[in-house]
Structures are given as C-alpha cells and as structure tokens.
Amino acid sequence: MSRPTLGDQESENVRDAMAWGWISGTGSYVSAFERSLEQRIGRAFATVVSSGTTALEIALSALGVGPGDEVLVPALTFAAPAAAVLTVGAVPVLCDIDAETWTIDVEAARALRTPRTKAIITVDLMGHPCDYERLAELEISMVEDAAQAHGARTGKGPAGSFGVASIFSFHVNKAITSGEGGAVLTDDEELAEKVRLLAHHGMSPHHRYHHTVAGRNGRMTNLSAAIGTAQMARWDELVAGRREAARLYDARLNGLGFSPRPQRTGVLPSCWLYCVTSPERDAVVKRARHRGVDARAIWPALSDLPLYRPYARLPCPQASKVSRTALWLPTWSHLTPEDVEAVTEVMV
Known part of the structure; x- marks a missing residue:
C-alpha cells in the first residue's frame, strides 16, 4: 500500500547513532528532529514521541x-483519536463529517x-486541513491531528500549526517517516513542559528519579530520530512526490467512474494515500487484490463499529456513506507513471 523512500543520508545517520551507542530515547538526533519540526511548521516547541497515538494521549x-x-x-478517521480519549479516561463524542471536505x-x-x-480533536483527514477559522468560533481547545497531512496548507498556515497543540505521525506509511514515531507541537x-514531562515517565528534568506526575515512556529512540532527521531534510521532495502520484492517478482515472475526494477552495491538501470513491468499491478492491494490487477499502466509520457506536449521540450518515464507497490505491513518493498504469489497469 505504501513504501518508505529511504536514501543514503538515512543510512548514514543510523550508522552514526549506532557508532556512538546512542540508540535509546536520548541523543543528538532526537533534538535535531525536534528543532527541524519547529522550523518547518513554525511552532515554538516540538517533542518527538514513540507514535502518533502516543502523541494524542x-x-x-x-x-x-x-x-x-x-x-x-x-x-x-483511524481509531487512534477515539482510543486516545478513552485511554486518558474521558469520553469520545463522535461527530459527523462535512460532505465537501x-x-x-x-x-x-x-x-x-x-x-x-x-477539547476537540480536529483530524486533517487524508491530508485535507479542517476549517480552522470556523472551528475557532466554537471556543473549544483544539488538538490538531495532522498525522496524515505533512505538507498540507491553508491560507492561514501549514498543517500542524493550528490548535493549542498539534500532533504528527511518522509511521512508515506517512510521507515523512521515522519507521514508527510521532510528535506533539505547541506554542505554549x-x-x-507538561508534554515532555509526561513522555519521560513524569520525571523532573532537574531532579533525576523524582517523579512529579504519573507519566509514561513515550520517548522516540535516537535511531528512529536519525531516520526522521534525514527525512525532514527531504520534506519538499517527499511531499511533492506524493502529490505527483495523486496527479498521475487523477489523470489516469478521469472519466472511468471514480470520483476523487473533495477539496475545499483555498486549501492545498497533501497526499497521504490516494483515495477515490466508487459505488462498486468492494468489487473494485476484490478485483484489484485478486490481480496482485494492494487496493484497500478505507476504515469503517467509527460510528458503525460496535466498540464506538455508543459514543455517537447523533447519526453520522456522511461518515458512513464515505466509509462504504472510498478506497485507497498504492501510494508512495517514488511511484512512477508505469506503477500508476499497472494499478489502474486492473481497476477497470
């Protein structure tokens, strides 16, 4: 479905970390990754952690x-936002999605x-930023989930720059990856300081083994950060590569009965995994997989899952509709026109 785009610098950074013996949750690459995120997104503070889910929690x-x-x-959305809410002891309240975004x-x-x-977790779904100007009118603390939105922008700024805090994922299927990993960003x-404290066992940075809160080990390893730091230097290249993959798919599938995901005017989305809808989604996926192409139905709506259905106080028809008609196609930053042709041939 997705492949990382790794090169010589990623390998060199990992060898360097190993040579120095800094392979756990401390090391120069951890801090370098954090500084590069702050500069790229324009936020004052970044803390890298073990996953995007950990970042949400x-x-x-x-x-x-x-x-x-x-x-x-x-x-x-993927289940992580709702699961994170339950993990901290709160109640997720499921909200339907907008048909146009x-x-x-x-x-x-x-x-x-x-x-x-x-709070409200605002998921920039599949690389499309939420309507943050209107959401701000609700006067609810926002946690922006930009896990799938590396390189997306609105007229007000890049994905990851909104809310009192924002999070990224660097899972291997993301445009920018550290294998596994995530980050919390904020201007506060x-x-x-609370985020860093919680991610480091709740241990005071000034008094070793003195724990002021019940924290956890949420740290990213220096090995993962070594990969992530190299990927950050290639941000523009890797984001542009996935956008080009989406452009190739758009051109190839035009007029063949597939609808691209909608896009709001004034937004530059990024491409996480290329997504289209089809009234024959399940048949298309079955045919593609039978012929060796890893097409996949997107997640079911959380409101349709027995575990999360009780948290849907109002119907979520739009979420259900999209979840039953949308599918992903193989996507990565070095996807070639020949790859796209091979994928789309089996779909029609």
Missing part, C-alpha cells in the same frame, strides 16, 4: 483531559458541545 493528558470530560472526535462538520460539532466538552511553553 500525551497532548490530551497535558491539557488536563480526564474522567468526566468529553472530547469531540470525527466519526471518520470529509473533515469534522463544524455545525454538527456545535450541536454536540456540552458543558463537559473539554507551559504545555510543552
């Missing part, structure tokens, strides 16, 4: 989200807000 904990609180979560529906979120609403120094 720590961001929520640092904001004081816990038992008795509610957090609004889009009904169409597939991101969280602002008016649906407004209708679901209660005095117990402590006090919040950044």
